[in-house]
Amino acid sequence: MNKKQLSELLNSLTLKQKIGQLFQSPGVAYNDDATATGVTYLPWLNSDTVENAGSTLNIFDNKKLRQIQKNHLKKNPVPLLFMADIINGYRLVFPSSIAQGCSFNPDLAQKAAKITAYEASKCGVSVTFSPMIDVARDARWGRISEGYGETALLNKDFGVANVKGYQGDDLSSDDTIAACVKHFAAYGATYDGRDYNEAQISQNTLKSVYLPPFEACIKAGARLIMPSFNTINGIPCTANKKLLKDTLRDKWKFDGVVISDYGAIKETADIGGAKDYAETAKMSLECGVDIDMVSESYYFNLEKLVENGEVDEKLIDQAVMRVLMLKNDLGILDDPYKYIKEEFDNFDFSSEQHEDFAKDFVCQSSVLLKNEGELPLNKKDDIAFIGPFSVINELMTNWSRVTPHRDKGISIEQALAQKFGKNKFSCIKGSKFAQPEIRSVKLEKFENASPSQEELIKQAVSKAKESKKVVLFLGEHKDLFGEATSRSDISLPKPQKELFDAVYEVNKNITVVLFAGRPLEIKDISQKSKALLYVWFPGTYGAEAIVDMLFGDAVPSGKLDMTLPQCIGQVPIFCEKPVPSHYSASIEGGIKHAYSCRWIDVTNYPLYPFGYGLSYTEFEYSDIKISADTMTRDEKITVSVDVTNKGGVDAYETVQMYIRDVVTPYLSTPLKTLKAYKKVFIKQGETAKVCFEINEEMLKYYNIDNEYISENGEFKVFVGANSAEDNFVKFTLK
């Protein structure tokens, strides 16, 4: 439709129909099979709301979707838009976002999003609530696995890559879908690690850390954005004028669709920020929130507010026009069945190329934290494979439950059989996933009562005793992280600690493969094991890729996108922390002087720093050079380093560049901020020269007056294999 036709369509709608376009009804209102991702006790929901709704979420089944659309069009002149949480893959599931960030390779994320859009667009979905680009630094937070780690830069790069991957160059094409970036903003800055909790942050931190990924995604053309559930300094994001109107609409010129999070609009009243849901409706609409996801706030109040003259109908028209434009650009105004054509019902998605790519993505996302000569394994060795994660498939996060057509993949045990034949290696569970006290926070039962924990450990010990080496597959079950699943204890669940200790008693040649949704507290197992491979949640081809890595047919090349703490008391611990006062006394971890910023019972160092990760080869860094000692604002200078692959295999290395602005008047800024990285493939024996260009943008920061500027003076440029390395060169900005 052209602009004129869109305006005609808008003008032909009654006020009620227009308000309907601004309401998203839950999938369960149409179909019992829809996946619920929020409260489903909605007594206000009736046939009228459902008929008038403009969109719905998380229903999958082409036949049912066609029927729903058909019924809808009998009563509504505008087709229904189907949105969904397609997170990290539709049929083919890729590594979790926190794992993807460790690849330091956003091109892979873009390709994965493109494959996802291709698959989802044949299953009814034309909008995905992805990517999530919430910077997160508190490992207690349950949703930390959904973003790309602790830095603004990785969240920005991976966010943009996802937007480009989903949307392509042309939203109207058959294989693309619209991206909804979320959660705007500072959802990951939860005060104490609990989900939905307030964020208390300075304007400076908000602007320099939490907003840049969103701004970049908006610039890259993301069509939707979702304000977050949390409050920032007390103000709910769904009714935050500064954030949604002044910044998003006015400054960034966003003219796409703002959709609230599930039930979020009404919450402004629930927390005491408005007297009732009519007031929350007015507040959010005036802030530019177009769609009310599953709350009664807009649908039951906007009509009256217009009639009373409290809300200008023009605001409603603007919001409806944005929704209609989205539907138009996706092509469903012309063809309501575009994404649910009958020919898609038996669509063959299989593609060897996609599968190989998925496997490679796992290897590039897995982080080898320790290796005392244990890995790669030799298939001739006598190895015991033990642990609860060795015998299950679906090595993916809980979001995948939303998409019923996911390919669940195979278990480690099956992958071993696939690679070496059925009788070569076997796996045993060895312990329960978690103690019942933790499990009771989730209704889902994921373990049988028998065999008992004692029996499982007994079997594990006897197997470990008779083997030369042991590989333990441990971690946190997918029900122990995710939305509303924060933890105050981030160590391995008790039964698995018992398993580790019991095996360690009888066999010290332990390799641990860790599955996790967050940085875990693993000091003890890291010290006691000989090799440690952190695989997060790797997705459909996880098991095959892990077995390939264990036996050296693939090389892990991930580097941590999150700092791993020594203990929970250090959390939040992250690389880009502003320098504390008494820093010079605490510089060595608090040993030099009592009056220093430190803990008395643990050093200031993490267990593993941001950017850390080993390979099956060794890389040597030498000859760091800078092209000039001074730089002006319209110049660019270059830093280069030689990286030599000294080991026995060809492999990737991620070279990182951090910058320190030595003097920032009146303000403490981070000692090091990640500014650039390059992942290079270096053949054994060869040297790569890796160059980074430094431009003025990389030197800017928010000063005490909140101006985004660069400051004349000295800068240090650190180039190395991780954030803890201290090789630097200097230059002066003039």
Ligand code: BGC
């Ligand atoms: C989550 C969002 C999600 C939405 C729809 C909410 O509970 O916070 O991330 O997209 O539900 O399922």
